[in-house]
Amino acid sequence: MIQVTNLTKRYGPRTAIDDLNFEISKGEIVGFLGPNGAGKSTTMKILTGMTSASEGSAQVAGFDVFDSPIEVKRNIGYLPENPPVYTEMTVEDYLRFAARLHGVPKNQIKTCVSSAIEKTNIGDVRKRLIGNLSKGYRQRVGIAQAIAHNPKVLILDEPTVGLDPKQIIEIRKLIKSLGGDHTIILSTHILPEVTATCERVIVINKGKIAAQDSLSQLTARVQHVNTYKLITRVISPEALAALKAIPGVKSISESLSKTENELSIEVLPNAGDVRERITEAVMARKLGLLEFTSQKISLEEIFLQLTTEEKL
Amino acid sequence: MKNIWTIASRDFKSYFFSPIAYIVTAGFLTIMGFMFVNILSYFINQNMRSMEMNIGKGASITEGVVSQLYGNMNVILLFLVPFITMRLFAEEKKNNTIQLLLTAPVTTTEIILGKFLSSMLLVLVMLGFTLIYPIILFLTGNPDLGPIFTSYLGTILLVGCYLAFGLLFSAMTENQIVAGALTFAFSLFLWVINWASQLVGSTWGEILNYLSIIRHYENFSRGVINSADIIFYFSIIGLGVFLTHRVLDSLRWR
Numbered sequence: 001m002i003q004v005t006n007l008t009k010r011y012g013p014r015t016a017i018d019d020l021n022f023e024i025s026k027g028e029i030v031g032f033l034g035p036n037g038a039g040k041s042t043t044m045k046i047l048t049g050m051t052s053a054s055e056g057s058a059q060v061a062g063f064d065v066f067d068s069p070i071e072v073k074r075n076i077g078y079l080p081e082n083p084p085v086y087t088e089m090t091v092e093d094y095l096r097f098a099a100r101l102h103g104v105p106k107n108q109i110k111t112c113v114s115s116a117i118e119k120t121n122i123g124d125v126r127k128r129l130i131g132n133l134s135k136g137y138r139q140r141v142g143i144a145q146a147i148a149h150n151p152k153v154l155i156l157d158e159p160t161v162g163l164d165p166k167q168i169i170e171i172r173k174l175i176k177s178l179g180g181d182h183t184i185i186l187s188t189h190i191l192p193e194v195t196a197t198c199e200r201v202i203v204i205n206k207g208k209i210a211a212q213d214s215l216s217q218l219t220a221r222v223q224h225v226n227t228y229k230l231i232t233r234v235i236s237p238e239a240l241a242a243l244k245a246i247p248g249v250k251s252i253s254e255s256l257s258k259t260e261n262e263l264s265i266e267v268l269p270n271a272g273d274v275r276e277r278i279t280e281a282v283m284a285r286k287l288g289l290l291e292f293t294s295q296k297i298s299l300e301e302i303f304l305q306l307t308t309e310e311k312l
Numbered sequence: 313m314k315n316i317w318t319i320a321s322r323d324f325k326s327y328f329f330s331p332i333a334y335i336v337t338a339g340f341l342t343i344m345g346f347m348f349v350n351i352l353s354y355f356i357n358q359n360m361r362s363m364e365m366n367i368g369k370g371a372s373i374t375e376g377v378v379s380q381l382y383g384n385m386n387v388i389l390l391f392l393v394p395f396i397t398m399r400l401f402a403e404e405k406k407n408n409t410i411q412l413l414l415t416a417p418v419t420t421t422e423i424i425l426g427k428f429l430s431s432m433l434l435v436l437v438m439l440g441f442t443l444i445y446p447i448i449l450f451l452t453g454n455p456d457l458g459p460i461f462t463s464y465l466g467t468i469l470l471v472g473c474y475l476a477f478g479l480l481f482s483a484m485t486e487n488q489i490v491a492g493a494l495t496f497a498f499s500l501f502l503w504v505i506n507w508a509s510q511l512v513g514s515t516w517g518e519i520l521n522y523l524s525i526i527r528h529y530e531n532f533s534r535g536v537i538n539s540a541d542i543i544f545y546f547s548i549i550g551l552g553v554f555l556t557h558r559v560l561d562s563l564r565w566r
């Protein structure tokens with residue numbers, strides 16, 4: 001559905017995106033993940049025909065973005081970073097205009113607009129001026145605008161910005177439900193969003209693709225070690241040495257205080273389960289076990305690792 | 313064509329959602345009414361005096377009222393058109409709504425023509441109200457219909473030039489005041505450019521005379537439709553639209 005080859009964009013001497021290559025097939029929901037200024041928005045702008053690329057090519061729904069921009073635009077629904085809403089219009093008028101502008105036939109405009117209103121749950125403000133709406137509602141009007149003409153491809157630039165937690169959950173649900181019929185790209189720097197909605201992640205950093213994989217594989221790729229947190233009342237050098245001696249334990253870092261000792265135990269992933277042996281060692285020495293937890297590596301850490309790895 | 317109308321009708325309606333349309337139209341009609349009363353009473357005074365002193369007929373109603381009135385209307389429009397055009401692109405750029413237009417399946421030319429049409433429609437509404445003056449003249453005297461008709465035609469073409477450059481300057485900035493000021497300065501400059509014709513040589517003088525947008529209105533005001541004038545106005549409008557197209561395209565390359 002979307003194919004990007006050797007895409008490069010330079011703003012003067014600054015390279016915003018550098019030789020991007022990726023492919024997105026029909027019905028996929030893909031997350032663009034990256035820190036601010038990584039080139040997410042630029043890539044989206046090129047796909048939507050807002051900006052032109054310096055080099056390389058991009059195809060959407062079988063049409064080249066540069067050779068047949070009108071056909072590409074007909075197949076895309078786009079929500080920019082700031083929703084492109086006319087503040088002096090009512091929600092309904094605005095959506096009707098957006099649908100007409102995207103070539104929806106006259107007799108279908110009414111159905112398209114009401115279904116977009118229903119999906120984004122903005123029925124209670126449909127007659128109100130957009131200028132009087134809160135940021136969350138405006139954002140949802142922006143999403144309604146993007147889906148009003150029922151496009152094959154949806155490109156959403158940070159779709160949940162400015163929404164309250166309940167709305168965020170609703171919009172994520174909506175995006176998930178739109179997948180399948182629509183191919184969706186969404187950009188975000190909010191990591192749980194990716195976990196909640198996307199099937200695949202493309203991590204962009206400094207204009208380059210740092211990683212592109214399904215979520216589970218991405219986690220596996222970064223997770224070299226398992227980490228356990230152990231808090232005990234007392235600790236002795238002898239106990240520490242015993243813990244270190246357990247096969248599979250890679251290293252132990254400690255932060256000690258008078259009342260509690262926190263140990264962070266890193267275990268090699270191929271070592272098998274070492275939890276029993278750790279607890280046994282602690283119990284045998286009567287160290288006073290207060291807490292023993294397994295620390296799963298979070299997406300934040302994956303993100304940080306992927307985007308800082310090259311620099312270090 | 314459908315796309316042009318979609319954009320034009322939205323922009324036209326939006327003039328009336330904001331105070332712009334009302335204020336510009338009200339200002340325009342107030343000044344026009346003031347001028348009409350004064351031109352007409354001056355004309356009547358002059359005619360009475362020449363009749364009393366028996367020195368033949370005074371100026372005709374066409375020369376004395378019609379061409380005066382519409383000549384002055386062009387000056388008022390020169391002042392008011394920047395207020396109509398300044399928002400067209402500048403506001404869209406400021407509010408990001410330009411992104412909706414640029415990512416919709418419409419061509420840049422359709423966007424520009426839609427905006428041009430919307431502002432022209434507002435001007436036509438304003439001009440529509442001024443039809444009351446020729447109606448009054450016809451009810452009380454017998455002016456020639458020809459010069460009145462051609463004055464309107466010439467005015468529409470002349471305003472078309474202001475609008476085209478208004479669009480251009482509006483596309484160049486996201487600051488409406490800057491767009492308006494540039495439009496006014498540039499239109500006024502094109503108006504008075506032939507003043508320098510005495511300073512420069514005869515060839516350049518002729519060129520400057522030709523470039524002055526008001527010189528091409530003179531024929532219309534006399535009731536003459538000259539294809540050269542129409543072609544001139546259409547070329548100026550075309551130039552404005554073309555340059556606006558370049559500016560909007562450059563947004564994509566930046």
